Amino acid sequence: MSEQQPTLLPYADPAFVADPFPLYQQLREDGPVRRVVVAGGVDAWLVTRYEDGLAALSDSRLSSDVRDASDSRILRQLPETERDSMLSNMLRSDPPDHTRLRRLVSKAFTARRVAGMRPRIQAITDGLLDAVVPAGHADLVADFALPLPVTVISELLGVPVDERRDFQHWTDQMLRRGAEPPDPAVVNEAWQHMRAYLTGLIHAKRAHPGDDLLSGLVTARDAEQRLSEDELIAMVFLLLVAGYITTVNLIGTGIATLLAHPGQLDLLRSDPELLPGAIEEFLRYDGPVSPGIARFAREDMEIAGVAVPRGATVLIGSAVADRDPKRFPDPDRLDITRQDNAHLAFGHGIHYCLGAPLARLEGQIAIGTVLRRLPGLALATDPEGIRRRPGGLRGPESLPVTFTPGG
Numbered sequence: 134m135s136e137q138q139p140t141l142l143p144y145a146d147p148a149f150v151a152d153p154f155p156l157y158q159q160l161r162e163d164g165p166v167r168r169v170v171v172a173g174g175v176d177a178w179l180v181t182r183y184e185d186g187l188a189a190l191s192d193s194r195l196s197s198d199v200r201d202a203s204d205s206r207i208l209r210q211l212p213e214t215e216r217d218s219m220l221s222n223m224l225r226s227d228p229p230d231h232t233r234l235r236r237l238v239s240k241a242f243t244a245r246r247v248a249g250m251r252p253r254i255q256a257i258t259d260g261l262l263d264a265v266v267p268a269g270h271a272d273l274v275a276d277f278a279l280p281l282p283v284t285v286i287s288e289l290l291g292v293p294v295d296e297r298r299d300f301q302h303w304t305d306q307m308l309r310r311g312a313e314p315p316d317p318a319v320v321n322e323a324w325q326h327m328r329a330y331l332t333g334l335i336h337a338k339r340a341h342p343g344d345d346l347l348s349g350l351v352t353a354r355d356a357e358q359r360l361s362e363d364e365l366i367a368m369v370f371l372l373l374v375a376g377y378i379t380t381v382n383l384i385g386t387g388i389a390t391l392l393a394h395p396g397q398l399d400l401l402r403s404d405p406e407l408l409p410g411a412i413e414e415f416l417r418y419d420g421p422v423s424p425g426i427a428r429f430a431r432e433d434m435e436i437a438g439v440a441v442p443r444g445a446t447v448l449i450g451s452a453v454a455d456r457d458p459k460r461f462p463d464p465d466r467l468d469i470t471r472q473d474n475a476h477l478a479f480g481h482g483i484h485y486c487l488g489a490p491l492a493r494l495e496g497q498i499a500i501g502t503v504l505r506r507l508p509g510l511a512l513a514t515d516p517e518g519i520r521r522r523p524g525g526l527r528g529p530e531s532l533p534v535t536f537t538p539g540g
Contacts, residue, residue, distance in 0.1 A: 139168035139176055142424070144523040151521055153423060154465065157181070157453040165437035169424075169448070172524055175204050177446040178436070179424060181453045183460035183477070185437040186425070189449045190481040192436075195428035196227055197484060202429045203444025219324060222367040224375070224484070231483065234368065237353050237360065239487060241289065241346045247490040250285070254495055257284050258502045266506060269538030270513060273503070274531050278384035279377075282495055286376030290369065291338065291345030296330070303327045304374050308526065331366045346372070380492045382421035382528025383412075384499045389519060389529050390415055391500075392512050394467050401469055402504055411469035412496045413476065417455045418467050420478035423527040425450035451477035452527070509537040 140160060143149045149156060160167045161181035169179045180186045189195060199220060220226075223234035240246070261280055265271040279301075287297050306323035335351055342348035347369060353360060360368065391398040401407055430445045441447060455476045456464040479486035486492070503510070512519075513533040520530045 137164075137168045139170045141170045142172075144172055150523045151517065151519075153452070154456060157424065157450070157456065158465075160450075161453055161457060164439070166439035166441070171448070175446060177427075177448045178439070178441050179448045179450050179453065180436060181450050181457075182437070183454040183457040186449045186451065186454040186477055187481055189428070189436060189447065190426070190477070190484070194431050194434050195447055196431050197225055197231070197428060198227055199225055199427075199429065201431060201444065202446055203442075204446060219367060219370075221361070221363045222371040223487075224371055228483070234360075234364065235483075235487065237350060238346065238368070238372065241349070242487050242491060244490050247494055250289075250491070251494060251498070253288070254281075254285055254498050255502070257281055258498050259506075262502060262506050266539045270533070270535045272531050272533050273388055274381070274385045274529055277503070278381050278388070278499065278532070281384065281499055282377035282380035282492075285491070285495060286373060289345065289376070290347045290372060291343050292334065292347075292373070296334075300327065300330065300373055303330075304378070308374070308378070327370060328366060331369050335365060335369070375486075376488055376491075378526055379421040379486075380488075380495050382522075382526060383415065383492060383496045385529045385532050386419050386421065386527070387412065387415040387496060387500050388503060388534075389512075389532055390419060390467060391504075392510070392534075393516055397467055397469050398504075405501060405504075407469050408497050408501050409493070410471065410474065412493055412500070413474040414467060414469050414471050415496070416478035417461065417471075417474055417476035419527070420452055420455060420476065421528055422478065422525060423452040424448055424525075425452060425454075426477075426480055426484075449477075451480070506539070507534075507536040508539075509535070511535055 140156075142153075142156070160169070160179060163181075165180065165182045165185050167179050167181055169177050171177055180189050223231050223238075226234060258281060261277050265276050271277065283297055283301060286292075287294070292300070303323040303326050307320050307327070334347065338345075338348045338351045342352060350360065350365060350368060391401065397411075401411055425448045428447045428449060430441050430443050430447060433443050434441050436447070455461065455478065458464050461471075461474075479489045479492075511534060513535045519532065522528055522530055
């Protein structure tokens with residue numbers, strides 16, 4: 134096979150950020166693995182098709198640890214003195230460390246325990262909507278889709294209410310994505326603030342443990358010595374961040390997508406029993422991670438017959454593969470009644486998203502309640518005016534809407 138010329142993913146182009154799927158389709162049609170250039174000039178191998186992506190997500194030759202990347206530009210985005218502590222979490226680890234770390238928190242996210250959180254999530258949802266219903270207008274990201282999962286994960290971990298805005302701000306500084314990579318100096322400063330905050334929170338839980346996940350993790354470290362201090366801090370950071378950012382995008386994108394497809398909106402309003410399937414279709418049609426999930430080749434290898442060198446960054450294109458017509462008939466059509474919707478938005482294999490049951494429940498409650506309580510819901514701007522976040526975490530930055538005001 135001749136040497137591929139890499140395709141630039143143009144994050145600086147508003148048209149691509151708004152709708153990357155035509156380019157994704159072209160890449161998928163060009164071949165199963167295509168070289169692309171992502172933010173910061175990083176060269177990556179993008180897996181474009183569903184069956185190949187599914188296999189790659191379970192391939193032990195592909196590491197989750199960014200320190201296995203040969204492209205130093207990836208690591209330069211992280212402050213050198215803090216790389217080990219920032220990366221000591223289950224998202225960026227492989228077995229046996231990943232197995233040990235995941236086991237410590239998996240009990241908090243079982244389907245049964247998550248189902249028991251439904252009344253509290255519903256109460257938070259209603260409280261947020263109570264604040265906007267009388268006005269007849271809102272930004273459903275800032276006023277609703279953002280504070281809902283932030284409150285849920287904060288309560289699960291035991292983060293005090295008045296401290297949540299700080300960790301949101303630091304997280305935004307560390308994870309801001311665009312055409313250029315984040316400034317390492319800004320990332321370092323935000324991480325130092327976050328590390329100091331989490332260290333203090335851990336000390337407080339150690340002195341006065343409560344009935345929350347963070348207290349349980351502290352106890353596991355102190356009693357069984359299975360978490361180092363760096364691992365404990367990195368774990369809490371991961372749970373805070375992963376516990377809300379992708380769910381914000383799921384809720385915001387789900388509502389925006391329905392408003393752009395009035396026939397599907399009417400169908401869901403008329404039959405709320407379709408809501409669980411609708412959530413799966415939102416995740417497939419325009420998921421919260423784009424173009425996909427990063428892995429790093431441990432050795433020279435082949436993926437779908439394409440040579441991939443050791444140390445290469447491999448992007449398993451969940452957003453690309455989830456519109457593969459060989460797996461999903463008529464993939465560019467939104468269909469909330471779609472059956473057999475085994476998308477890759479939550480990944481696959483040992484790194485399958487631990488918080489998937491919680492994200493699904495929050496999405497169902499949030500979108501279902503919005504449709505029930507906000508009659509006459511409509512965009513307050515032209516659909517093309519909705520700005521999407523560029524880069525790997527995809528979702529609307531704001532979602533201004535109007536609706537019939539109520540009491």
